[in-house]
Amino acid sequence: MRQPVLDAVSLTKHFGGVTALDDVSLWALAGEVTALVGENGAGKSTLIKCLSGVYQPDAGEIRVDDKPMSFASPLDARLAGIETVYQELGLVEYFDVAMNIFLGREICRPWWQGSMLDRRAMRRRAREVLAGFGITNVNPSTEVRQLSGGQRQGVSIARAMAWGARTIIMDEPTAALGVRESERVMDVIRRLRDSNLCVLIVSHNIPQILAVADRIWVLRAGRLVAHRLASETNHADIVGHITGMTLPR
Structure with missing residues (x-):
């Protein structure tokens, strides 16, 4: 074995x-x-x-x-x-898909006062992760509250896999x-x-x-x-x- x-x-x-x-x-x-x-x-x-x-x-x-x-x-x-996707999913309704995928592990870029969220990079990377698992019906810019149950499940899976689990x-x-x-x-x-x-x-x-x-x-x-x-x-x-x-x- x-x-x-x-x-x-x-x-x-x-x-x-x-x-x-x-x-x-x-x-x-x-x-x-x-x-x-x-x-x-x-x-x-x-x-x-x-x-x-x-x-x-x-x-x-x-x-x-x-x-x-x-x-x-x-x-x-x-x-x-090890990443776990629970039945409750744990997504933030009023955040977009990309922000949910990178929640707590946000991508930032330099700014004159330190750093700021790089939303463009997060959306680009989110799209790549979703597409990698055949999830093509989810727009990374869409708020989670607008998604169907199946789409939310896909976002939760993508969030779990985005970090190399x-x-x-x-x-x-x-x-x-x-x-x-x-x-x-x-x-x-x-x-x-x-x-x-x-x-x-x-x-x-x-x-x-x-x-x-x-x-x-x-x-x-x-x-x-x-x-x-x-x-x-x-x-x-x-x-x-x-x-x-x-x-x-």
Whole structure:
């Protein structure tokens, strides 16, 4: 097996008397889409928050390129090449697309009193990043509040990739989208994979997962219960592991 880009080893996380993650180990490779599935409360959100530095696990280890890492904050995860796109997206409605992509990492140019925002450079670079992943229906000068749900998702992905991330984690990337926009987001995810990036997606949409993922990990009640190659499983098998019930294949 190739060396995983992202490797979670025996992660455990408690909240008071509740065990949200119980000795969970999984890994993800570059050039693949890895899916994480499970019912609400299975531990998916807790796991991705540990991987992205929001939470710190009580036990276990996170490895990036086989190097042990300790994330005290999301910034530490970003510096290690891990970017996360949450379901809420976190975009600023009244900023344009370019400003959202470079928020907190703005491009500046010299000015007689020091420096100022180089909006032209940010818009040019934003257009390049968007086009690189096939997102051609978004104008970098447009305010985010004027965009559709699918376009906003594209901007969030572009923001994650603008800084050279090697791993992108996506939480329910198509949950609030229609069929056409969902397929556009799926196309972007495939482009990310084809660019040799490591993509980890969390979703309840099993048909979409089977269509886009290379491998699938199933969580139930905070424990990892199954690992399948997408090409070697089906809807009934995955649902059976999610629910703990054996369904006809």
